[in-house]
Amino acid sequence: MRVTPLRLTATATCATTLVAALTGCSVAERLTTGLKVKHAFEKLGEQPTASVLMSVDGSTSEAEKFLRAAGAPNTDTTRHTAKLLTRGELTFAVGSDKEETPLKELSRSERLRFAAAINFGGKDVLAAKSVEEKLYMRVNLRSLVAQTGGATADKRRARTLVSLAKDLPTTLGSARDALKGKWVEIDPESFDDFARAAQEIAEDEKKGAFGRHGPAVSEQSDETSKRLSRATAAGRALNGESEREFLEGLEKTLGEHAEFHKAGEWGGAEHVTVSMPAREAAPDLSRALEALGARLNPAKVPDKKVSADLQIRRGQLTGLTVDLEQFLEGEDAKKVHLPLRLDFGGGHAVSVEAPDGVRELKPQDLLAAVAFGALGTGGL
DSSP states (O other), X not given: OOOOHHHHHHHHHHHHHXXXXXXXXXXXXXXXXXXXXXXXXXXXXXXXXXXXXXXXXXXXXXXXXXXXXXXXXXXXXXXXXXXHHHHOEEEEEEEESSTTSOGGGSOTTSOEEEEEEEESSSSEEEEEEEETTEXXXXXXXXXXXXXXXXXXXXXXXXXXXXXXXXXXXXXXHHHHHHHTTOOEEEOGGGXXXXXXXXXXXXXXXXXXXXXXXXXXXXHHHHHHHHHHHHHHHHHTTOSHHHHHHHHHHHHHHHHHHOEEEEEEEETTEEEEEEEEEHHHHHHHHHHHXXXXXXXXXXXXXXXXXXXXXXXXXXXXXXXXXXXXXXXXXXGGGGGOOOEEEEEEESSOSSOOSOOSSOEEOOHHHHHHHHHHHXXXXXXX
16 A cells, blocks of 8 residues: 555544543643642732741651761761751741732842741741841840750850840840840841851850860850851841742742652642652752852762652642652662651741840840859850
8 A cells, every 4th residue: 555645644633643542631631730829929019028937747766767878877966967857847927018918929120028936846946037127136045055965064055145135224125135044136248247256156156255164165166156157247138039039949940850649639738749850950959049158069969760749729839858868879779768848838837026125135235144144154
């Protein structure tokens, strides 16, 4: 039989139709599911505030196995870190300065309100807010030192500092509020001064100017100073724009690299499995994380597909869960499971409203309070 162009075209059309009939449902389902995820992200912006709560959904022993599989030593420090991972919750929220304006209607030039808090199963140990270009912070010093595994000397000094708050003169009212764990206002431009203040405290301790510790605490003081310096550097990024960039970057990463599949309904939510080639998507994800001050080295990301579970309720994205073991390599990685969970909501987890009745804490107030305590107690 002679094959004419017309007959060839007809044959090809029949073949295409047959393939479409066999695979069309699958393709259409993936496209529909992908659009549903896109709309679920967009729905987050239909309200004036949005929040993300980040936590690890696993036991302390599971977290310890994960850390050791990632290369951590079998030490008490690793076990304590595992405990913090499973107890810790990091929450941040963004909101519009125009209370009734949905986030998606704001222009890029409009500043967002921002709030963040971290706790380990009880009251927040650290919280920050950025509202109308003013920065507020609150620190539960004793709890922070205790929860993060501070040395005995650190815990004693924290107790001493907090207890001396009641004896500080009225001229150091802002330092007294800070030591009592109340909200204080900090000028963002003075963050560098805070880092320098910490360095001065460290240098004075080395010289014995604040008591009897001298060289014994110099190494520890240097590390404290470095940590505060890094914290203040991160604090300069406390503007809602960073979080908006992160969410937009995450949506872009999923849109360009991910495949979506329906995974059923349970727990009151519609579940979608999203998978993507980790190393290929790593550069885009890295750029998204940089908005939050986090770092991801694409070269160290495993060259394999990873997956996550998305939860959608009433058309809005409410959760994302990813098993961190997917980012490990080697035999030990197959024996651990440590889900990281992100819960998305309407911004009620932490308030983005400015606290009332706060005083401004200046670097010199902090230094004066420490010096006052050292003089009054014979050394901190």
